[in-house]
């Protein structure tokens with residue numbers, strides 16, 4: 001299983017950071033979870049193509065999580081030229097109505113689709129792409145899902161969970177995906193620490209450090225934190241100084257530099273006095289010694305790997321709270 005973060009942004013306009021959208025390659029399937037503005041651009045930059053996307057999961061209908069959905073459907077349909085199966089789409093109600101209003105004959109893109117299925121020029125291009133007449137309209141298979149539902153794929157399954165966000169105005173969901181290469185839990189947005197998501201994520205297992213970094217990012221973003229995760233020490237320092245996050249978690253062992261050195265450098269920056277810095281290391285055989293060294297360098301605390309998924313976000317919050325409470 002391979003996870004690509006297409007976008008992790010917010011509705012705030014940005015050319016650098018696309019809105020929410022994760023891409024998961026699992027078995028023969030290519031799954032997209034949320035497809036906010038510009039997530040589609042990132043998909044086009046990836047080695048994968050819109051026509052390869054098999055499943056879409058939308059966490060909730062805030063526009064920064066679904067605005068590029070129409071683009072994905074239309075481009076996939078146009079270039080796919082009737083040779084690929086219809087997209088399978090899952091999300092909370094009223095996603096079926098949204099889909100219907102977008103693509104039905106009297107919908108937003110209805111006249112566009114009619115032109116492309118009727119006009120000779122469009123049909124010539126369609127035939128050049130290998131399409132066979134008559135040309136069908138786009139027909140994503142939309143299923144409205146609720147908490148507790150399970151969606152089965154080829155060799156994966158998605159369990160639908162609850163994400164505390166902007167209820168009762170929008171239904172907001174989290175998705176736990178279990179596949180042959182591991183498990184992941186995704187929630188588009190959740191206000192503060194969400195017990196339901198932490199429970200949903202319980203038991204997720206990843207094999208190597210990049211995946212642990214992604215997991216840490218997911219867990220903490222779900223808990224409402226800003227997170228910087230990087231394996232390149234020099235970049236990490238630059239990112240922190242530019243973005244001024246709430247929490248930095250740095251690995252002890254990084255290419256070219258000791259994590260302790262990164263902590264010392266960050267602590268020397270006057271503008272970062274409120275920053276919570278946590279050191280992590282896979283070698284936790286002697287936690288007490290690591291914690292001493294981490295604190296001596298200026299870190300707030302040390303967390304050994306592997307860590308407990310159930311308590312990780314809470315532990316980070318406790319450490320951050322202690323720093324804030326300490327008035328540092």
Ligand SMILES: [Zn+2]
Pocket residue numbers: 060062165188189
């Ligand atoms: Zn939202």
